[in-house]
Amino acid sequence: MKLLVAALESELSAFPATLPGFDRLVTGPGKLQATYALTRALDANAYEEIVVVGTAGGIDPALEHRVHEVGTAFQHDVTDLDGISGQHVSLPARVATGRDGVLIATGDHFVDDAEVTAVIRPTGASLVDMETYAYIWVAGQFDVPIRVFRAVSDSAEDGALTDWRDAVARCSAQLRAFILEEYGV
Template sequence: MRLLVAALDAELVAFPAELPGFDRLVTGPGKLQGAVALTRALQAADYEEIVVVGTAGAIDARLDADVYEIGAAIQHDVTDIDGIVGQHVSLPSRIDLEREGVTIATGDHFVDDAEAVAVIRPLGAGLVDMETYAYAWVAREFGVPIRVIKSVSDRAQDGAITDWHAAVSACSVQLRDRIRELYAV
Protein backbone atom coordinates (compact mmCIF):
# COMPACT_ATOMS: atom_id res chain seq x y z
CA MET A 1 0.00 0.00 0.00
CA ARG A 2 1.14 3.53 -0.82
CA LEU A 3 0.22 6.77 0.93
CA LEU A 4 -1.02 9.62 -1.27
CA VAL A 5 -0.25 12.91 0.48
CA ALA A 6 -1.34 16.49 -0.24
CA ALA A 7 -1.30 19.58 1.90
CA LEU A 8 -4.78 20.73 0.88
CA ASP A 9 -8.04 19.11 -0.23
CA ALA A 10 -8.07 21.52 -3.18
CA GLU A 11 -4.99 19.80 -4.59
CA LEU A 12 -6.92 16.50 -4.73
CA VAL A 13 -10.25 17.69 -6.19
CA ALA A 14 -9.65 15.84 -9.49
CA PHE A 15 -8.73 12.57 -7.76
CA PRO A 16 -11.32 9.86 -7.14
CA ALA A 17 -12.35 9.41 -3.51
CA GLU A 18 -10.84 5.91 -3.56
CA LEU A 19 -7.62 5.22 -5.45
CA PRO A 20 -6.71 1.50 -5.63
CA GLY A 21 -3.50 0.74 -3.76
CA PHE A 22 -3.41 4.11 -1.97
CA ASP A 23 -4.45 5.50 1.36
CA ARG A 24 -4.98 9.27 1.37
CA LEU A 25 -3.65 11.92 3.75
CA VAL A 26 -4.33 15.67 3.71
CA THR A 27 -1.90 17.27 6.14
CA GLY A 28 -2.77 20.95 6.16
CA PRO A 29 -0.36 23.63 4.94
CA GLY A 30 3.13 24.29 6.25
CA LYS A 31 6.09 22.36 7.55
CA LEU A 32 4.82 21.68 11.07
CA GLN A 33 1.37 20.46 10.06
CA GLY A 34 2.95 18.39 7.28
CA ALA A 35 5.52 16.81 9.59
CA VAL A 36 3.05 16.00 12.37
CA ALA A 37 0.37 14.54 10.09
CA LEU A 38 2.83 12.42 8.12
CA THR A 39 4.50 11.19 11.31
CA ARG A 40 1.14 10.11 12.72
CA ALA A 41 0.25 8.31 9.48
CA LEU A 42 3.57 6.45 9.40
CA GLN A 43 3.23 5.46 13.06
CA ALA A 44 -0.23 4.02 12.36
CA ALA A 45 0.54 1.95 9.25
CA ASP A 46 3.34 0.57 7.09
CA TYR A 47 3.64 1.97 3.56
CA GLU A 48 5.86 0.87 0.71
CA GLU A 49 6.03 4.43 -0.63
CA ILE A 50 4.85 7.95 0.12
CA VAL A 51 3.57 9.77 -2.98
CA VAL A 52 3.17 13.51 -2.49
CA VAL A 53 1.21 15.62 -4.96
CA GLY A 54 0.63 19.34 -4.83
CA THR A 55 1.15 22.77 -6.26
CA ALA A 56 4.31 24.88 -6.32
CA GLY A 57 5.43 28.30 -7.41
CA ALA A 58 8.03 28.43 -10.18
CA ILE A 59 10.98 30.69 -9.37
CA ASP A 60 13.09 29.48 -12.30
CA ALA A 61 11.92 31.16 -15.50
CA ARG A 62 12.93 28.07 -17.48
CA LEU A 63 10.20 26.01 -15.78
CA ASP A 64 6.91 26.10 -17.62
CA ALA A 65 3.46 25.61 -16.10
CA ASP A 66 3.83 21.83 -16.07
CA VAL A 67 4.26 18.87 -13.70
CA TYR A 68 7.69 18.17 -12.21
CA GLU A 69 9.28 15.37 -10.22
CA ILE A 70 11.20 16.68 -7.22
CA GLY A 71 14.79 15.51 -6.81
CA ALA A 72 15.76 17.41 -3.66
CA ALA A 73 14.33 19.71 -1.01
CA ILE A 74 15.89 22.63 0.84
CA GLN A 75 14.51 25.18 3.29
CA HIS A 76 14.48 28.83 2.35
CA ASP A 77 13.17 30.28 5.61
CA VAL A 78 15.90 29.17 8.02
CA THR A 79 19.31 30.51 9.00
CA ASP A 80 22.05 28.91 11.06
CA ILE A 81 23.85 30.50 14.01
CA ASP A 82 26.20 32.25 11.58
CA GLY A 83 23.24 33.80 9.73
CA ILE A 84 23.62 31.70 6.58
CA VAL A 85 20.25 31.54 4.80
CA GLY A 86 19.10 28.03 3.91
CA GLN A 87 21.24 26.40 6.58
CA HIS A 88 19.42 25.03 9.63
CA VAL A 89 21.04 24.80 13.04
CA SER A 90 20.55 21.01 13.27
CA LEU A 91 18.73 19.69 10.18
CA PRO A 92 20.47 18.89 6.89
CA SER A 93 20.53 21.79 4.44
CA ARG A 94 19.41 19.51 1.59
CA ILE A 95 17.50 16.26 1.42
CA ASP A 96 17.98 14.25 -1.76
CA LEU A 97 14.94 12.17 -2.75
CA GLU A 98 16.98 9.62 -4.72
CA ARG A 99 15.30 10.69 -7.99
CA GLU A 100 16.12 12.92 -10.91
CA GLY A 101 14.20 16.16 -10.71
CA VAL A 102 13.90 19.77 -9.73
CA THR A 103 15.06 21.14 -6.37
CA ILE A 104 12.26 22.69 -4.32
CA ALA A 105 12.67 25.30 -1.57
CA THR A 106 10.25 24.92 1.31
CA GLY A 107 9.20 27.64 3.73
CA ASP A 108 6.32 28.40 6.03
CA HIS A 109 4.93 31.27 4.01
CA PHE A 110 3.34 31.51 0.58
CA VAL A 111 5.95 33.14 -1.68
CA ASP A 112 4.32 35.91 -3.68
CA ASP A 113 6.80 38.69 -4.27
CA ALA A 114 9.90 39.36 -6.33
CA GLU A 115 12.03 40.28 -3.30
CA ALA A 116 11.47 36.89 -1.69
CA VAL A 117 12.21 35.12 -4.97
CA ALA A 118 15.46 37.10 -5.27
CA VAL A 119 16.56 35.73 -1.88
CA ILE A 120 15.44 32.14 -2.55
CA ARG A 121 16.64 31.66 -6.15
CA PRO A 122 20.40 31.74 -5.33
CA LEU A 123 19.87 28.77 -2.99
CA GLY A 124 19.55 26.62 -6.12
CA ALA A 125 15.83 25.83 -6.22
CA GLY A 126 13.51 26.00 -9.20
CA LEU A 127 10.24 25.71 -7.28
CA VAL A 128 8.85 26.81 -3.91
CA ASP A 129 6.26 25.28 -1.62
CA MET A 130 5.38 25.00 2.06
CA GLU A 131 5.72 21.27 2.91
CA THR A 132 8.09 19.16 0.82
CA TYR A 133 11.18 19.49 3.01
CA ALA A 134 9.19 18.36 6.05
CA TYR A 135 7.66 15.40 4.21
CA ALA A 136 11.09 14.35 2.92
CA TRP A 137 12.67 14.62 6.36
CA VAL A 138 9.92 12.54 8.01
CA ALA A 139 10.06 9.92 5.24
CA ARG A 140 13.82 9.62 5.67
CA GLU A 141 13.47 9.29 9.45
CA PHE A 142 11.00 6.42 8.96
CA GLY A 143 12.98 4.82 6.11
CA VAL A 144 10.08 5.02 3.65
CA PRO A 145 10.76 5.93 0.00
CA ILE A 146 9.15 9.18 -1.09
CA ARG A 147 8.17 10.54 -4.49
CA VAL A 148 7.09 14.17 -4.81
CA ILE A 149 5.25 15.45 -7.87
CA LYS A 150 4.42 19.15 -8.15
CA SER A 151 2.33 21.10 -10.61
CA VAL A 152 3.25 24.75 -11.21
CA SER A 153 0.37 26.97 -10.13
CA ASP A 154 2.02 30.38 -10.19
CA ARG A 155 5.26 32.34 -10.61
CA ALA A 156 5.67 33.29 -6.92
CA GLN A 157 5.42 36.98 -7.81
CA ASP A 158 2.92 39.70 -6.87
CA GLY A 159 -0.59 38.32 -7.21
CA ALA A 160 0.54 34.70 -6.92
CA ILE A 161 -2.18 33.79 -4.43
CA THR A 162 -4.81 34.91 -6.95
CA ASP A 163 -3.07 32.83 -9.60
CA TRP A 164 -3.01 29.84 -7.22
CA HIS A 165 -6.75 30.03 -6.55
CA ALA A 166 -7.42 30.18 -10.29
CA ALA A 167 -5.03 27.33 -11.13
CA VAL A 168 -5.36 24.78 -8.32
CA SER A 169 -8.19 22.77 -9.95
CA ALA A 170 -6.33 22.50 -13.26
CA CYS A 171 -3.17 21.54 -11.38
CA SER A 172 -5.10 18.77 -9.62
CA VAL A 173 -6.14 17.37 -13.02
CA GLN A 174 -2.49 17.39 -14.17
CA LEU A 175 -1.40 15.64 -10.98
CA ARG A 176 -4.16 13.02 -11.26
CA ASP A 177 -3.15 12.30 -14.85
CA ARG A 178 0.52 11.92 -13.84
CA ILE A 179 -0.39 9.52 -11.03
CA ARG A 180 -2.46 7.47 -13.47
CA GLU A 181 0.51 7.30 -15.86
CA LEU A 182 3.01 6.34 -13.17
CA TYR A 183 0.90 3.85 -11.21
CA ALA A 184 -1.65 2.59 -13.79
CA VAL A 185 -4.62 3.47 -11.56
Protein backbone atom coordinates in the same frame (compact mmCIF):
# COMPACT_ATOMS: atom_id res chain seq x y z
CA MET B 1 0.07 -0.12 0.15
CA LYS B 2 1.23 3.36 -0.84
CA LEU B 3 0.31 6.65 0.82
CA LEU B 4 -0.96 9.50 -1.37
CA VAL B 5 -0.21 12.80 0.40
CA ALA B 6 -1.29 16.39 -0.28
CA ALA B 7 -1.28 19.49 1.86
CA LEU B 8 -4.77 20.61 0.86
CA GLU B 9 -7.94 18.81 -0.19
CA SER B 10 -8.22 21.19 -3.17
CA GLU B 11 -4.96 19.77 -4.55
CA LEU B 12 -6.75 16.40 -4.77
CA SER B 13 -9.97 17.75 -6.30
CA ALA B 14 -9.41 15.86 -9.58
CA PHE B 15 -8.64 12.58 -7.79
CA PRO B 16 -11.28 9.98 -6.93
CA ALA B 17 -12.08 9.60 -3.23
CA THR B 18 -10.35 6.21 -3.24
CA LEU B 19 -7.44 5.11 -5.37
CA PRO B 20 -6.67 1.36 -5.56
CA GLY B 21 -3.47 0.55 -3.67
CA PHE B 22 -3.30 3.94 -1.97
CA ASP B 23 -4.32 5.35 1.38
CA ARG B 24 -4.90 9.10 1.33
CA LEU B 25 -3.60 11.79 3.69
CA VAL B 26 -4.28 15.54 3.68
CA THR B 27 -1.80 17.12 6.08
CA GLY B 28 -2.67 20.80 6.09
CA PRO B 29 -0.29 23.50 4.86
CA GLY B 30 3.16 24.28 6.23
CA LYS B 31 6.10 22.35 7.60
CA LEU B 32 4.71 21.74 11.11
CA GLN B 33 1.36 20.36 9.97
CA ALA B 34 3.08 18.28 7.29
CA THR B 35 5.54 16.84 9.81
CA TYR B 36 2.88 16.08 12.39
CA ALA B 37 0.37 14.44 10.04
CA LEU B 38 2.88 12.37 8.10
CA THR B 39 4.62 11.22 11.29
CA ARG B 40 1.29 10.07 12.75
CA ALA B 41 0.39 8.23 9.53
CA LEU B 42 3.75 6.45 9.33
CA ASP B 43 3.67 5.61 13.02
CA ALA B 44 0.25 3.97 12.59
CA ASN B 45 0.84 2.07 9.31
CA ALA B 46 3.62 0.59 7.22
CA TYR B 47 3.75 1.91 3.65
CA GLU B 48 5.89 0.75 0.77
CA GLU B 49 6.06 4.26 -0.68
CA ILE B 50 4.87 7.81 -0.05
CA VAL B 51 3.62 9.70 -3.11
CA VAL B 52 3.23 13.45 -2.57
CA VAL B 53 1.23 15.59 -4.98
CA GLY B 54 0.52 19.29 -4.88
CA THR B 55 1.19 22.74 -6.21
CA ALA B 56 4.32 24.88 -6.14
CA GLY B 57 5.37 28.29 -7.27
CA GLY B 58 7.76 28.30 -10.20
CA ILE B 59 10.70 30.60 -9.46
CA ASP B 60 12.70 29.55 -12.51
CA PRO B 61 11.17 31.62 -15.34
CA ALA B 62 12.14 28.93 -17.87
CA LEU B 63 10.30 26.17 -15.98
CA GLU B 64 7.28 24.79 -17.81
CA HIS B 65 3.88 24.94 -16.08
CA ARG B 66 3.52 21.17 -15.77
CA VAL B 67 4.20 18.42 -13.21
CA HIS B 68 7.81 18.15 -12.01
CA GLU B 69 9.40 15.51 -9.82
CA VAL B 70 11.34 16.90 -6.86
CA GLY B 71 14.75 15.42 -6.12
CA THR B 72 16.00 17.68 -3.33
CA ALA B 73 14.59 20.23 -0.90
CA PHE B 74 15.95 22.85 1.45
CA GLN B 75 14.36 25.32 3.86
CA HIS B 76 14.64 28.85 2.50
CA ASP B 77 13.27 30.43 5.68
CA VAL B 78 15.85 29.26 8.24
CA THR B 79 19.36 30.34 9.20
CA ASP B 80 22.05 28.67 11.27
CA LEU B 81 24.04 30.15 14.16
CA ASP B 82 26.41 31.80 11.68
CA GLY B 83 23.48 33.47 9.91
CA ILE B 84 23.75 31.32 6.79
CA SER B 85 20.37 31.28 5.08
CA GLY B 86 19.01 27.85 4.16
CA GLN B 87 21.09 26.15 6.84
CA HIS B 88 19.23 24.88 9.90
CA VAL B 89 20.80 24.71 13.35
CA SER B 90 20.19 20.96 13.75
CA LEU B 91 18.55 19.60 10.59
CA PRO B 92 20.32 18.76 7.34
CA ALA B 93 20.69 21.67 4.94
CA ARG B 94 19.15 19.57 2.18
CA VAL B 95 17.09 16.42 2.07
CA ALA B 96 16.73 14.22 -0.99
CA THR B 97 14.28 11.68 -2.34
CA GLY B 98 17.03 9.58 -3.95
CA ARG B 99 15.58 10.30 -7.38
CA ASP B 100 16.49 12.79 -10.07
CA GLY B 101 14.42 15.92 -10.02
CA VAL B 102 14.28 19.63 -9.40
CA LEU B 103 15.43 21.49 -6.30
CA ILE B 104 12.58 22.98 -4.26
CA ALA B 105 12.80 25.69 -1.59
CA THR B 106 10.40 25.06 1.31
CA GLY B 107 9.23 27.70 3.76
CA ASP B 108 6.34 28.34 6.09
CA HIS B 109 4.80 31.20 4.17
CA PHE B 110 3.17 31.43 0.77
CA VAL B 111 5.69 33.16 -1.49
CA ASP B 112 4.03 35.90 -3.51
CA ASP B 113 6.69 38.57 -3.51
CA ALA B 114 9.22 39.31 -6.27
CA GLU B 115 11.80 40.41 -3.67
CA VAL B 116 11.58 37.08 -1.83
CA THR B 117 11.74 35.16 -5.09
CA ALA B 118 14.84 37.17 -6.09
CA VAL B 119 16.55 36.08 -2.85
CA ILE B 120 15.66 32.39 -3.35
CA ARG B 121 16.42 32.15 -7.09
CA PRO B 122 20.27 32.22 -6.75
CA THR B 123 20.13 29.01 -4.67
CA GLY B 124 19.31 27.09 -7.85
CA ALA B 125 15.82 26.18 -6.71
CA SER B 126 13.26 25.86 -9.48
CA LEU B 127 10.18 25.68 -7.25
CA VAL B 128 8.97 26.99 -3.90
CA ASP B 129 6.41 25.41 -1.55
CA MET B 130 5.47 24.99 2.09
CA GLU B 131 5.80 21.24 2.86
CA THR B 132 8.24 19.25 0.72
CA TYR B 133 11.27 19.51 3.01
CA ALA B 134 9.16 18.19 5.91
CA TYR B 135 7.70 15.31 3.90
CA ILE B 136 11.13 14.15 2.69
CA TRP B 137 12.68 14.50 6.13
CA VAL B 138 9.91 12.51 7.86
CA ALA B 139 10.02 9.78 5.19
CA GLY B 140 13.76 9.49 5.84
CA GLN B 141 13.19 9.12 9.58
CA PHE B 142 10.91 6.14 8.86
CA ASP B 143 13.08 4.83 6.01
CA VAL B 144 10.14 4.88 3.58
CA PRO B 145 10.79 5.72 -0.09
CA ILE B 146 9.17 8.96 -1.19
CA ARG B 147 8.38 10.60 -4.49
CA VAL B 148 7.23 14.21 -4.70
CA PHE B 149 5.36 15.64 -7.68
CA ARG B 150 4.58 19.34 -7.90
CA ALA B 151 2.49 21.10 -10.53
CA VAL B 152 3.52 24.71 -11.20
CA SER B 153 0.62 26.92 -10.17
CA ASP B 154 2.07 30.43 -10.22
CA SER B 155 5.27 32.49 -10.47
CA ALA B 156 5.64 33.01 -6.69
CA GLU B 157 5.65 36.76 -7.27
CA ASP B 158 3.11 39.56 -7.05
CA GLY B 159 -0.41 38.19 -7.57
CA ALA B 160 0.65 34.59 -6.93
CA LEU B 161 -2.11 33.90 -4.40
CA THR B 162 -4.76 34.93 -6.91
CA ASP B 163 -3.02 32.87 -9.59
CA TRP B 164 -2.84 29.87 -7.22
CA ARG B 165 -6.55 30.01 -6.40
CA ASP B 166 -7.34 30.11 -10.13
CA ALA B 167 -4.82 27.38 -10.98
CA VAL B 168 -5.31 24.76 -8.24
CA ALA B 169 -8.02 22.84 -10.14
CA ARG B 170 -5.89 22.82 -13.31
CA CYS B 171 -2.90 21.61 -11.30
CA SER B 172 -4.96 18.88 -9.64
CA ALA B 173 -6.06 17.63 -13.07
CA GLN B 174 -2.44 17.63 -14.27
CA LEU B 175 -1.37 15.71 -11.17
CA ARG B 176 -4.19 13.19 -11.56
CA ALA B 177 -3.24 12.51 -15.19
CA PHE B 178 0.41 12.19 -14.17
CA ILE B 179 -0.33 9.70 -11.36
CA LEU B 180 -2.58 7.71 -13.70
CA GLU B 181 0.27 7.46 -16.22
CA GLU B 182 3.00 6.86 -13.63
CA TYR B 183 1.15 4.34 -11.44
CA GLY B 184 -1.67 3.08 -13.68
CA VAL B 185 -4.42 4.05 -11.22
